[in-house]
Amino acid sequence: MSAGPRTPRRDGPGRPRDPDADTAILRAAIDLLIERGIDQTSIEQIAKRAGVAKVTVYRRWRTKEELLAHALESVRADLPTVVDDHERDSSLSESIEQLLPVWGRALADPRLRALTARMTAAGHDHPHLLDVYWRRYLRPRRQRAAAVMRQAQHDGLLDPAADVDVLIDMMEGAIMYRLLVQPDTLQPATISRYLHRLLTQVGFRLPPHTAADETPA
Structure with a gap:
């Protein structure tokens, strides 16, 4: 990382x-x-x-x-985002499909799971750390992600009536639950498929995801 x-x-x-x-x-x-x-x-x-x-x-x-x-x-910097890459792609859905296997490999990393667990446990005893991380890093990233999702609504890839802030909460919460609660070792391909299902469940109109879309690590 x-x-x-x-x-x-x-x-x-x-x-x-x-x-x-x-x-x-x-x-x-x-x-x-x-x-x-x-x-x-x-x-x-x-x-x-x-x-x-x-x-x-x-x-x-x-x-x-x-x-x-x-x-x-600095660890999150290894995880590319649609926000950063979409400007270089002609299609948001294509950009998402290209990044799914990359996200799968990153989220399968045991170190990332360990860090997520440490940060989740930090809220009560270390509010200042969470405040600094939220203000400097998470909130700006969330604002950029919301802008991309509103563009997806404009382009017909997402329900224009959907509440973007709630959708972001739903996706982030689902991913954290998957990383923290599921005891089994998570394989990159499994996570990629799950992320595709999650995106389609919150309303993104994406083409079917197949094993052929996944590049071995």
């Missing part, structure tokens, strides 16, 4: 930030979050795992919550 951008950038005067250090810190944060959970993960431990000084971490992120939110988003 990706550990985030690797392009040097400046936060102010001085030398550009080292993208390799950023990558190492984000990867260490994710590894520790999966292994130990939020309470047992500290800036000091992340710095040690990444092989950098603690001050190096604090130059980039002011709090543990900000660092973990960025680390979580």
Whole structure:
């Protein structure tokens, strides 16, 4: 899974930030979050795992919550979205069909399932982390997804009377339930088929999904 951008950038005067250090810190944060959970993960431990000084971490992120939110988003960066790809495709339905096997492989990753479980359990004890992740990452992505769904309504691929916000909740909730509650190991092809069924159930007009549409990992 990706550990985030690797392009040097400046936060102010001085030398550009080292993208390799950023990558190492984000990867260490994710590894520790999966292994130990939020309470047992500290800036000091992340710095040690990444092989950098603690001050190096604090130059980039002011709090543990900000660092973990960025680390979580770095994992999501590996999961392409219709929002990002649709502009390059002539058909929204074709774009969805092309991405179904990609989504299936990503959502079958045990690390993503573990992270989802950690974040679901974080709500009560770590509201600030969820607030940061929601404001900086989830809400903007949701707004872009809603715009694409409204375009789908305009193009006749989705019921124009459907409540887009409720549909997004339904899809996200179904996916999280599938990842967290189903005890069996999920295969990419199984998830791809499930996602196709989910999309059609919420109203997307898509062509039938076949095994031939799925590319082996």
